[in-house]
């Protein structure tokens with residue numbers, strides 16, 4: 414039997430800088446959109462990162478207690494719509510809210526294979542390419558052209574915009590993890 418897999422860059426069981434409340438975050442591996450100035454270029458190569466069984470990743474999601482939701486980031490989640498859909502279904506089954514960051518606009522996603530299935534499972538979508546000349550890095554939007562799409566009534570725009578712009582975590586291994594829409598802010602000197 415072939416087990417369904419996702420190609421991911423990383424996952425984080427509990428983050429407060431990737432949407433409202435504490436959230437399980439999956440960063441997909443692979444993005445062909447090529448936004449100049451992308452702050453996460455190591456996620457572009459679809460052959461890099463690691464392959465993980467969806468059952469394993471969903472098991473990790475189910476083991477975390479006290480989180481509010483699941484966030485999908487990248488890389489580009491809509492370039493693995495089957496995996497995105499399976500993760501969102503698992504989140505919904507656990508009563509978690511769902512959010513995704515995509516370089517595609519919601520209009521483009523409606524025309525992508527599997528795109529409407531992903532949209533139907535999202536509470537919030539942050540959409541659109543990153544445009545370095547319109548850098549914003551606040552309220553979960555990397556640049557001003559990106560939009561907060563409230564696809565259900567679960568959150569308000571204010572809920573989404575209240576997300577901290579950055580977060581630093583120190584893993585049990587000693588690894589330092591920077592995440593959020595403006596993780597560079599943590600490296601700046603006053």
Ligand code: SF4
Pocket residue numbers: 444445446447448451452453454456487488489515516517542543
């Ligand atoms: S869509 Fe996102 S990951 Fe892809 S190039 Fe643009 S900013 Fe980078």
